[in-house]
Amino acid sequence: MSLQALIEEKLTTELTPSHIEVINESGNHGAPLGAESHFKVIVVSTKFEGKPLLARHRMVNAALKEELVEDIHALSMTTRTPAQWAAEGGDKVEPTPPCAGGSTSR
Amino acid sequence: MMSEDFGEEDSFGARAMQERTHAELQEMVSSHNILAFIKGNRLMPQCGYSGTLVNILQSLSVPFETVDVLADERIRQGIKDFSNWPTIPQLYLGGEFIGGADIVIELFQSGELQEMIEVAAAS
Numbered sequence: 001m002s003l004q005a006l007i008e009e010k011l012t013t014e015l016t017p018s019h020i021e022v023i024n025e026s027g028n029h030g031a032p033l034g035a036e037s038h039f040k041v042i043v044v045s046t047k048f049e050g051k052p053l054l055a056r057h058r059m060v061n062a063a064l065k066e067e068l069v070e071d072i073h074a075l076s077m078t079t080r081t082p083a084q085w086a087a088e089g090g091d092k093v094e095p096t097p098p099c100a101g102g103s104t105s106r
Numbered sequence: 107m108m109s110e111d112f113g114e115e116d117s118f119g120a121r122a123m124q125e126r127t128h129a130e131l132q133e134m135v136s137s138h139n140i141l142a143f144i145k146g147n148r149l150m151p152q153c154g155y156s157g158t159l160v161n162i163l164q165s166l167s168v169p170f171e172t173v174d175v176l177a178d179e180r181i182r183q184g185i186k187d188f189s190n191w192p193t194i195p196q197l198y199l200g201g202e203f204i205g206g207a208d209i210v211i212e213l214f215q216s217g218e219l220q221e222m223i224e225v226a227a228a229s
Binding site: 053054057058061065068069074075076077078 | 153155190191192193203204205206207208209212213
């Protein structure tokens, strides 16, 4: 299974999202073709209701604990409740900044 | 197993080291109102996420300090354990962990960060 698919599976199991996107952004960061190091995830879940941003991000981090130790170099995330997601029109996600390539490990 | 004794010694040494690093980090975050752990320095951040965080702090015209985690592997790993947060950058205000780049960007866009920074800068 690709890392991308594994991330999607784990987040789906842990957070039962109504909407999930896992985007491999590795190509924007000078990584070789086919690399799986930089990801962006969009997770919409009722489990985020009443939780501040930090707590939501910790939930995502917890679900991907093992992958974050070695495999994932960078993980950008957008966490929304279904109500927030709908209010925002559902597709407004800011692009992540490109990496200047200062670190080759992690 | 023969290696058992050595194993225990190693983990004891490692634990003492971790405790020292933890104390050092606690001192760092408590003694600065606004402190960011980043890759590179504020003039030349080595990663887009760190660069974004520095740009946001600069735009708010408040004094802040940065720590380059690339300069010290012990700090780089230590700060992750300290905050229970797996990635860099990390922002601390008044000794409290605020979050990584995504969180700081969202708080900035909603106007909350400006308020939090004012409080932290005044303390």
